[in-house]
Amino acid sequence: MASPPRSLSISFFVLLIIPIISARTSFIKLPGSDGSRSAATNTYCESWRLAAETNNVGTWDVIPSICVDSVSEYLNGDQYGSDYGVIADYALAFAKTVQISGDGKDVWIFDIDETLLTNIDYYKAHGYGSIPYDSNSYNEWVVQGTAPAFDASLRLYNALKKLGFTIVLLTGRDEDQRSVTEKNLRDAGYLDWERLLLRGREDQGKSATNYKSEQRSKLIVEGFKIHGNTGDQWSDLLGFAVAVRSFKVPNPMYYIP
Amino acid sequence: MASPPRSLSISFFVLLIIPIISARTSFIKLPGSDGSRSAATNTYCESWRLAAETNNVGTWDVIPSICVDSVSEYLNGDQYGSDYGVIADYALAFAKTVQISGDGKDVWIFDIDETLLTNIDYYKAHGYGSIPYDSNSYNEWVVQGTAPAFDASLRLYNALKKLGFTIVLLTGRDEDQRSVTEKNLRDAGYLDWERLLLRGREDQGKSATNYKSEQRSKLIVEGFKIHGNTGDQWSDLLGFAVAVRSFKVPNPMYYIP
Numbered sequence: 001m002a003s004p005p006r007s008l009s010i011s012f013f014v015l016l017i018i019p020i021i022s023a024r025t026s027f028i029k030l031p032g033s034d035g036s037r038s039a040a041t042n043t044y045c046e047s048w049r050l051a052a053e054t055n056n057v058g059t060w061d062v063i064p065s066i067c068v069d070s071v072s073e074y075l076n077g078d079q080y081g082s083d084y085g086v087i088a089d090y091a092l093a094f095a096k097t098v099q100i101s102g103d104g105k106d107v108w109i110f111d112i113d114e115t116l117l118t119n120i121d122y123y124k125a126h127g128y129g130s131i132p133y134d135s136n137s138y139n140e141w142v143v144q145g146t147a148p149a150f151d152a153s154l155r156l157y158n159a160l161k162k163l164g165f166t167i168v169l170l171t172g173r174d175e176d177q178r179s180v181t182e183k184n185l186r187d188a189g190y191l192d193w194e195r196l197l198l199r200g201r202e203d204q205g206k207s208a209t210n211y212k213s214e215q216r217s218k219l220i221v222e223g224f225k226i227h228g229n230t231g232d233q234w235s236d237l238l239g240f241a242v243a244v245r246s247f248k249v250p251n252p253m254y255y256i257p
Numbered sequence: 258m259a260s261p262p263r264s265l266s267i268s269f270f271v272l273l274i275i276p277i278i279s280a281r282t283s284f285i286k287l288p289g290s291d292g293s294r295s296a297a298t299n300t301y302c303e304s305w306r307l308a309a310e311t312n313n314v315g316t317w318d319v320i321p322s323i324c325v326d327s328v329s330e331y332l333n334g335d336q337y338g339s340d341y342g343v344i345a346d347y348a349l350a351f352a353k354t355v356q357i358s359g360d361g362k363d364v365w366i367f368d369i370d371e372t373l374l375t376n377i378d379y380y381k382a383h384g385y386g387s388i389p390y391d392s393n394s395y396n397e398w399v400v401q402g403t404a405p406a407f408d409a410s411l412r413l414y415n416a417l418k419k420l421g422f423t424i425v426l427l428t429g430r431d432e433d434q435r436s437v438t439e440k441n442l443r444d445a446g447y448l449d450w451e452r453l454l455l456r457g458r459e460d461q462g463k464s465a466t467n468y469k470s471e472q473r474s475k476l477i478v479e480g481f482k483i484h485g486n487t488g489d490q491w492s493d494l495l496g497f498a499v500a501v502r503s504f505k506v507p508n509p510m511y512y513i514p
Contacts, residue, residue: 043335047343054310054505056344058351078300086304087313094315248311 037069045070049252055234060255063129071128071252075120083250084152091228091247092159098227100164104194107224108160109216109243111231112171112181114251116157117147117188129253142177145184153249154189156230166224167193170215170236172208172256175200208256213239294326302327306509312491317512320386328385328509332377340507341409348485348504349416355484357421361451364481365417366473366500368488369428369438371508373414374404374445386510399434402441410506411446413487423481424450427472427493429465429513432457465513470496 045067051057063071074080100106110116122141123129141147161167173181175198182196203211212235216226220241229236229243232251237243302324308314320328331337357363367373379398380386398404418424430438432455439453460468469492473483477498486493486500489508494500 039335043339044343046336047339050307050310050340050507051343051347053307056347056504058347058502078296079303082300082304083307086301086308090308090313090315245315247313250307 041066042070049074052252052255053248053250057255059257062132063252065130068128068130072124074252075123075128080250081151084150087230087247087249088152088156091156091230091245094245095160095163095165095228098163098165101225102164104166105224106165107168107194107219107226108165109168109170109226109229109231110153110157111233111236112169112173112185113147114232114253115230115236115249116149116153116169116190117184118150119147121147123253133254139177142173143180145180145187147184147188149188149190150249153230157190160228161192165227168219168224169193169196170212171196171198172211173198208233208235209239212236213241216241216243298323299327306331309509309512310505310507314512316514319389320509322387325385325387329381331509332380332385337507338408341407344487344504344506345409345413348413348487348502351502352417352420352422352485355420355422358482359421361423362481363422364425364451364476364483365422366425366427366483366486366488367410367414368490368493369426369430369442370404371489371510372487372493372506373406373410373426373447374441375407376404378404380510390511396434399430400437402437402444404441404445406445406447407506410487414447417485418449422484425476425481426450426453427469428453428455429468430455465490465492466496469493470498473498473500 045064048057048064048067049071052060095108098106113119119141122138126134126137157167169185171181178196178198181198185193185196197215199206199211203214206214216229217240219226226241226243228245228247230247230249231237232249233256234248235256237246237248302321305314305321305324306328309317352365355363370376376398379395383391383394414424426442428438435453435455438455442450442453454472456463456468460471463471473486474497476483483498483500485502485504487504487506488494489506490513491505492513494503494505
């Protein structure tokens with residue numbers, strides 16, 4: 001087959017390349033993992049994250065699909081750790097104002113997942129909350145017992161112990177995950193808690209808000225004073241028998257009612 | 258006076274301009290209003306704002322001085338309005354699930370300042386919350402009655418009325434600001450509320466949380482059902498007699514206990 005005349009060939013090449021160049025420099029950009037998301041998508045996703053953190057979204061199942069990249073960027077950048085750090089600082093400032101009685105009854109409660117331990121490695125491999133929760137694969141991850149500590153949470157935990165607080169861990173994990181949870185916590189650096197409260201058989205089917213409120217209520221009946229409570233879910237903090245001060249650490253990946 | 262030799266003049270010009278260029282391209286940047294704040298300051302201020310919005314800071318008086326520019330940027334950019342818009346969307350989605358009885362007893366409560374009306378023009382002239390609250394200058398601003406509506410709040414307000422909700426306005430403003438408040442609201446586009454509740458003489462000295470809880474409680478005694486409540490302060494939303502769903506709109510400028 002004969003080649004087309006040279007001038008036609010060049011014109012064809014130019015016609016071919018112009019839309020590629022203009023697509024790359026277009027002001028209207030589609031969401032993507034290369035930082036090319038539109039400003040509007042970024043703004044929306046920041047608003048969504050704030051709405052989720054302030055409990056304005058209500059019950060939600062998965063994160064908005066257009067926000068996967070934005071949430072991933074947040075979790076893998078400096079902001080996520082900084083957010084824990086600033087909250088830990090405010091928690092500690094409050095803790096220092098508490099008059100410790102010395103009878104071991106001054107309690108600080110911590111949730112575990114996304115509060116003391118980070119499961120970011122699991123969520124990284126499962127779409128950062130964009131895929132519906134799968135208990136099988138999640139429990140496989142939990143029994144590995146390799147979740148690391150949040151730096152700021154470990155710092156707060158140790159500072160509270162030094163101040164004389166009694167530490168109670170209150171988690172939605174099941175009783176049959178006690179050993180692996182204890183080992184994971186110790187490996188991550190958390191030592192000498194007073195109690196680790198997990199869901200027993202009688203707690204199955206209860207909302208996290210009810211289950212955790214009931215557990216706090218029992219502590220109060222026992223004579224404990226719950227000064228502080230740190231959790232990544234509003235269901236860790238709200239309900240009844242609430243702490244004097246509650247500290248909500250961020251979690252833009254999942255919601256537990 | 259004789260001019261310096263031409264070559265000296267050029268050298269002098271070069272010596273003069275080099276530090277200016279290098280200062281402009283330096284990697285270590287001080288906080289400033291020209292977008293040259295350090296990444297660490299930006300990250301800290303974003304964490305502070307999230308901590309304030311999630312009620313982790315506790316009682317606070319003024320915003321951190323290093324965050325004035327960051328807060329100003331947030332308030333004057335697209336994010337602030339977008340945050341109200343996304344929250345209004347979630348509020349409206351919830352409102353549409355409410356079975357309206359038709360007896361006029363289905364209530365939605367709105368706070369006024371920084372919820373229906375924006376006082377951004379006042380705060381712009383008063384350091385965006387970095388200067389302690391001054392009731393004299395603030396009241397001078399209020400009696401001007403020129404605060405505009407938030408677009409998203411006006412949209413939500415009108416949509417709720419269309420759905421059949423009874424609108425109650427519950428504000429920390431004093432009873433003696435009733436007329437100017439009514440006029441300002443109407444001028445901004447808010448019409449046909451059922452009640453405007455302001456602080457009476459008997460409410461002076463009460464915390465906002467108590468005063469507003471008492472007012473909600475009275476509504477419930479009268480047979481109203483409080484389905485939704487929108488406010489920029491946690492003291493608009495928490496306490497007793499709370500709404501079925503509460504919606505916290507942002508306010509990084511001031512805190513009312």
